[in-house]
Amino acid sequence: MSASARPLLFDAHAHLVADDQTAYPRKPMQRAANAPPRMPGVIGTPGGHHGPNPINEVPDVARMLEWMKEENVDGAVAVQKRMIYRYDNSYILDSSDKHPEIFSAVVILDAEDAGTAPLVRQYIQNHGLAGVRLFGGREPDGSMPWLNSPMALKTWEVANEFGLVMNLEVLSVGGGGPSVPALIELTKQYPNVNIAIDHLLEPEMEKSGHYGLDENFEALVPWKNISFKWTSINLDICREEGIPADKVLRRAIDLYGADRLMWGSDIGTSSGTYKDMVQRALDSAVLLNDDEKRALFHDTGRRIFQKGGSGRRA
Numbered sequence: 001m002s003a004s005a006r007p008l009l010f011d012a013h014a015h016l017v018a019d020d021q022t023a024y025p026r027k028p029m030q031r032a033a034n035a036p037p038r039m040p041g042v043i044g045t046p047g048g049h050h051g052p053n054p055i056n057e058v059p060d061v062a063r064m065l066e067w068m069k070e071e072n073v074d075g076a077v078a079v080q081k082r083m084i085y086r087y088d089n090s091y092i093l094d095s096s097d098k099h100p101e102i103f104s105a106v107v108i109l110d111a112e113d114a115g116t117a118p119l120v121r122q123y124i125q126n127h128g129l130a131g132v133r134l135f136g137g138r139e140p141d142g143s144m145p146w147l148n149s150p151m152a153l154k155t156w157e158v159a160n161e162f163g164l165v166m167n168l169e170v171l172s173v174g175g176g177g178p179s180v181p182a183l184i185e186l187t188k189q190y191p192n193v194n195i196a197i198d199h200l201l202e203p204e205m206e207k208s209g210h211y212g213l214d215e216n217f218e219a220l221v222p223w224k225n226i227s228f229k230w231t232s233i234n235l236d237i238c239r240e241e242g243i244p245a246d247k248v249l250r251r252a253i254d255l256y257g258a259d260r261l262m263w264g265s266d267i268g269t270s271s272g273t274y275k276d277m278v279q280r281a282l283d284s285a286v287l288l289n290d291d292e293k294r295a296l297f298h299d300t301g302r303r304i305f306q307k308g309g310s311g312r313r314a
Helices: 061-070 090-098 116-127 150-162 177-189 232-241 245-256 274-283 290-304
Strands: 009-014 073-079 103-110 131-135 165-168 194-197 226-231 261-264
Touching: 009 226, 009 261, 009 290, 061 073, 061 274, 073 090, 073 290, 090 103, 090 116, 103 116, 116 131, 116 150, 131 150, 150 165, 177 194, 226 232, 226 245, 226 290, 232 245, 232 274, 245 261, 245 274, 245 290, 261 290
Parallel strands: 009 073, 073 103, 103 131, 131 165, 165 194, 194 226, 226 261
Antiparallel strands: none
16 A cells, blocks of 8 residues: 555654664663563564564664655654663664654653653753653562652653653553552642553453453543553454454543544564554554544644643643
8 A cells, every 4th residue: 555545644652773783782681580471472572462473674763764654654753662772762862853853752761760850851951852651670460669659750740840741651460450540640640741551551352341441441531641552562462362453442442532542553562564563553443433543543642742742731
């Protein structure tokens, strides 16, 4: 399908990875001994939710720009690739500086580092940062106590000052549902922050009734500053587990509205060609009307991820 045949798209979740390993050396993470096991298939390991024959295209910026042009994608959120670069955000910041009209940067930083909050302020001022993704140690049960730790809250304060996006991947036993009370308290405490949740908060979609989008997810409905990404990770689970992706997406939009959902490819982590990722996402939207599709595939992500933040609300 040519770009002219595609609707206008905005990719809210793309991991850029440089071909140039001299300028941008890779620093692969070593998983902690007590880290929860990672499902087969993640980052191209055969099996699991990526299917038996994963294809992993390296999204160097030059290559990514061509793919985006081919698929009629007019912008993307460049999310730091922690498993390759850890907390060295040089590549996505340089990429967004070089192509400011195309890429909006989301850095990954250590939630428990005292230097993180001032560094976020510096990145906003010097690079027009669009968002920050905090990380820390994960407990054996999968929970993430750093999410609202005293040190992490210093970064939340900076994000609140600028109207920045806090882009969160929050997992625990039981999917993302157990983190809901903390998310509600954070959005109450920091009403100027846009909270963007990766991978639809990873509901346990195989559960009966509402595809895992249960009362935990319903509790987030009133909180308009919380939005969600619909990504290839969700689509992979649907494909491998025989779950109807179109009905999961319909349920999510019925809950939150299309102005709180945005598509993200997850290129650089999820397997598949970029063209395939786009097509599978479009196929999942067959139960949506045209306005909902326009919001999901373009307008929501473009509106929420603003360089330098959205400013202070009245």
